[in-house]
Amino acid sequence: MPLRIYHTSDLHDHRGFAPRLRTLREHAPGLLFDCGDSLRGSQTVYFKNEPIVAEMDAAGYDAQAAGNREFHYLFGLMAARVRAMHHPFLCSNLIDVRGRPLPFSPEITFERDGWRVRLFSLLVVQYPERSPWERIFGWRFLDPLEVAQRFAATTPEGTTLVVLSHLGLRVDRLLARAVPRLELILGGHSHDTLHAPEYVADVPIVHAGPYGAYVSRTELERADDGRARIERFELLPLLPRQAAS
Numbered sequence: 001m002p003l004r005i006y007h008t009s010d011l012h013d014h015r016g017f018a019p020r021l022r023t024l025r026e027h028a029p030g031l032l033f034d035c036g037d038s039l040r041g042s043q044t045v046y047f048k049n050e051p052i053v054a055e056m057d058a059a060g061y062d063a064q065a066a067g068n069r070e071f072h073y074l075f076g077l078m079a080a081r082v083r084a085m086h087h088p089f090l091c092s093n094l095i096d097v098r099g100r101p102l103p104f105s106p107e108i109t110f111e112r113d114g115w116r117v118r119l120f121s122l123l124v125v126q127y128p129e130r131s132p133w134e135r136i137f138g139w140r141f142l143d144p145l146e147v148a149q150r151f152a153a154t155t156p157e158g159t160t161l162v163v164l165s166h167l168g169l170r171v172d173r174l175l176a177r178a179v180p181r182l183e184l185i186l187g188g189h190s191h192d193t194l195h196a197p198e199y200v201a202d203v204p205i206v207h208a209g210p211y212g213a214y215v216s217r218t219e220l221e222r223a224d225d226g227r228a229r230i231e232r233f234e235l236l237p238l239l240p241r242q243a244a245s
Helices: 017-025 051-059 075-083 133-138 146-152 169-178
Strands: 003-008 032-034 061-066 094-096 107-112 115-123 138-142 160-166 184-187 198-200 201-209 213-222 228-237
Touching: 003 184, 017 051, 017 107, 017 213, 061 115, 061 201, 075 213, 115 146, 133 138, 146 160, 146 169, 160 169, 169 184, 169 198, 184 213, 184 228, 201 213
Parallel strands: 003 032, 032 061, 115 160, 160 184, 184 201
Antiparallel strands: 003 213, 094 138, 107 115, 198 201, 213 228
């Protein structure tokens, strides 16, 4: 059976999409992921109430990546954001140098329809590793390409490796060249809309665009070499265009 994956990014608190996503997945079931920047808050601005969190939970997201809108420099505020979510929240290149338990997971594995999918996520770096800001906030940003290479080196054959990238399209192209073991890059951050997957080093890159105008739907099949290949791809309208401006 094919593996079907839906994906959004950079929603920025544009709401009203949950019924549409539920209908799409009732007719064509699949995993549903988001690549970050769903909130109206930011790295420095915190809102106790983020209505889009309930919308995403109602839509039934299977996992969400940290974007720079979900990240907060203050550990406690980022932890509070994650606690409000009822879906898995991922970030693979962010650690705490003070040893505090992280409020998010570095990865998650799904078993669906005979597929084993290893999913991880990459957040755009906010300051260099070992910056003085580490001593102030406790967060350390790891190099995204090095983290992806470690995931590639530890993912066994037969497991499909997918990344939720909040790095932007330009860096996603570098990521594909550096880590050809990746089988799908679902991207965001740069607000690019790709109406067809872009291939770099035979790695497909998918960007659905911002504000919930579209959701991507990617159907993967296994090729003779065991790698996942895109069999079908669509960008499906999600929110009315006037609501996504």
